[in-house]
Amino acid sequence: MIPLLADSNEAVRLWAAAHCLEFALEPGAPVLEKFAVGPFGDLRATAAITLWLWREGALNVREGAGATSPSVGAWYARDHRGCETPVRIVHNISKRVDEADRELLKLLAMKADDSEFVTIRIDEADPRWPEVARWVAEQNPVDIYWTEFTNEEVAAARWVRLFTDWMHGYPQPEDDYAELTYGATGCGKCAVGRVQRAPFRLKGEPRWGRRGIFQLFWVYSEFFVRPEVWKEVFRPLGVEARPVLNRKGTQELRTVVQLVANEQVSVATADLLHAICPVCGERKYLPHRRGPFPSLLAEPGSHYVKTTQWFGDGGEAFQETVISNALMRALVAHAARGAKGWPVADADMKRVDPTVKAFGGT
Numbered sequence: 001m002i003p004l005l006a007d008s009n010e011a012v013r014l015w016a017a018a019h020c021l022e023f024a025l026e027p028g029a030p031v032l033e034k035f036a037v038g039p040f041g042d043l044r045a046t047a048a049i050t051l052w053l054w055r056e057g058a059l060n061v062r063e064g065a066g067a068t069s070p071s072v073g074a075w076y077a078r079d080h081r082g083c084e085t086p087v088r089i090v091h092n093i094s095k096r097v098d099e100a101d102r103e104l105l106k107l108l109a110m111k112a113d114d115s116e117f118v119t120i121r122i123d124e125a126d127p128r129w130p131e132v133a134r135w136v137a138e139q140n141p142v143d144i145y146w147t148e149f150t151n152e153e154v155a156a157a158r159w160v161r162l163f164t165d166w167m168h169g170y171p172q173p174e175d176d177y178a179e180l181t182y183g184a185t186g187c188g189k190c191a192v193g194r195v196q197r198a199p200f201r202l203k204g205e206p207r208w209g210r211r212g213i214f215q216l217f218w219v220y221s222e223f224f225v226r227p228e229v230w231k232e233v234f235r236p237l238g239v240e241a242r243p244v245l246n247r248k249g250t251q252e253l254r255t256v257v258q259l260v261a262n263e264q265v266s267v268a269t270a271d272l273l274h275a276i277c278p279v280c281g282e283r284k285y286l287p288h289r290r291g292p293f294p295s296l297l298a299e300p301g302s303h304y305v306k307t308t309q310w311f312g313d314g315g316e317a318f319q320e321t322v323i324s325n326a327l328m329r330a331l332v333a334h335a336a337r338g339a340k341g342w343p344v345a346d347a348d349m350k351r352v353d354p355t356v357k358a359f360g361g362t
Ligand SMILES: [Zn+2]
Pocket: 187, 188, 189, 190, 191, 192, 277, 278, 279, 280, 281, 282
């Protein structure tokens, strides 16, 4: 295995390094660390998550169906009860396709309709992924990816990052909502450090249908719920709410409130990529997408908290929202449609010693 660390193919080097670490062979670590600060891309992301899993004591490399790429269905995280679950990473790739693209998709038996603009959805565990990944690296299409967790994984997590599958419109008025809502707080360039000074405004009462929670585009720090969802799910667990106004700011809306987080918690940032703002010098982390959300550095004292860290990959900046297992369960029990949980890595994972597995506990 160790000779492969010097292989001319970088994917082979990365794969060999991951296997070395799995068997507690230290020379693997510097190889991965070099990838982890290398050019942005799949190798860098894979190296970062491998190092993270290794430090968490949860690294377990398997040969995936394709085995030509180190990212093929190879990553398993061990949860705090010792169960191994595959980390399922799903890509939604969109591209204006030409003849060559179409040939390749046909060859791979990827479903693509005849329109000029094609969107394909593929799991990294799919045997076709190495080919698709190469195509993505060459063609640079829009590639939105995330990790999928089962309901059981979400229910078992002690903390989850809250998100929603319903983005409902924009804050109002669209041109000056930031000034109206945040006053002069926060950096004018990167938006880090904004503090809410006034209620959000919406176009009107939300068209809820059967849903119970939404977010606004641009405002990824905040969640909005029906007043009855707040009363039955959030208020009993000590979460406060504040009113939301109509577009002109003259009237409180009756069917929606904004949830309020009164506590912040820091998360482990060692494996998050960040940019530093040239104006304010603050860090903004790239939104987390691979594997469980980084572990919390302290146990929150409330059920609904924000991260101390700011995230974002453009002009927006936001703090992620983390909620307790009890609150997530209450949301599920209430069937508040739209609420989704992304498990936070459990700090307990650190107690698993990788050498125990490699050397049979001696
Ligand atoms: Zn800034």
